[in-house]
Amino acid sequence: MIFLETKLKDAYIIQLQPIADERGFFSRTWCKNEFEKHGLKSEIVQCNLSYNEKKGTLRGMHYQVEPYRETKLIRCIKGAFYDVIIDLRKKSHTYKQWIGVELTENNNKSLYVPEGFAHGFQTLVDDTYAFYQVTEFYTPGAERGIRWNDPQFKIQWPEEKxxxxxxxxxxxxDYRL
Known part of the structure; x- marks a missing residue:
């Protein structure tokens, strides 16, 4: 795995390193030791799968508050989506900044989303599956969200009629301080 820093503090794109032969390929998608070596949270407690039937499906922007803030590792296992994260950590030098990353079944990328970030995505094709590994259990009372088109963030979503x-x-x- 190759850990690529993003412009947002503590957020990473993780590129798989497939080992290919005539059968296809093999690659690790998770290694506790490698995540810890990079100073990343490695205690996965839950895995989630999101199926999205139609292109243009938008989910987000979601997060959980203390003491249930969660770190997420997200990948596309079928289809394609545009994944967006916003840094909501008030003491971070990248506070209120966002990035978008295209995750597809073929590009071998994952997005590591630190706790304190909002997350959402929009599907780019029909029949898309997003797979999440998370460090905290889903806790309905701690769930929060921000409107996907909150003007203070100016997220540039893919065009979709x-x-x-x-x-x-x-x-x-909208997000309130």
Missing amino acids: NRIISAKDQSLG
């Missing part, structure tokens, strides 16, 4: 957003995500408000 038929964007699909749940009623729950549509009801999210």
Whole structure:
């Protein structure tokens, strides 16, 4: 695995290193020792799978608050999506900054999302699966969200005429300090 720093403090793109032969390839997607060597959280307590039937499905921007803040490792196992994270850590020098990364079934990338970040994605093709490994259990009372198009962040989502957003995500408000 290759750990590539992003412009956001503590967030990484992790590039797999496939070993290929005539059968296909093999690659590690997770190694506790390598994550710890890079100073990253490595205590995975839950794995989640998100199936998205239609192109243009947008989920987010979600996070959990103390004491249930979670770190996520996200990858696309089928299809493609544009993954977005926002640094919401008030003491971080990248506070309120965001990045977007295209994750596909073929590009062998994962996104490491530190605790204290909001996360969301928009599918780029039909029948897309997102796989999450998380360091905290889902805790409904600690769940929060930010409107996907909050003007203070100016996230540049892929153009989509038929964007699909749940009623729950549509009801999210703008970020408040």
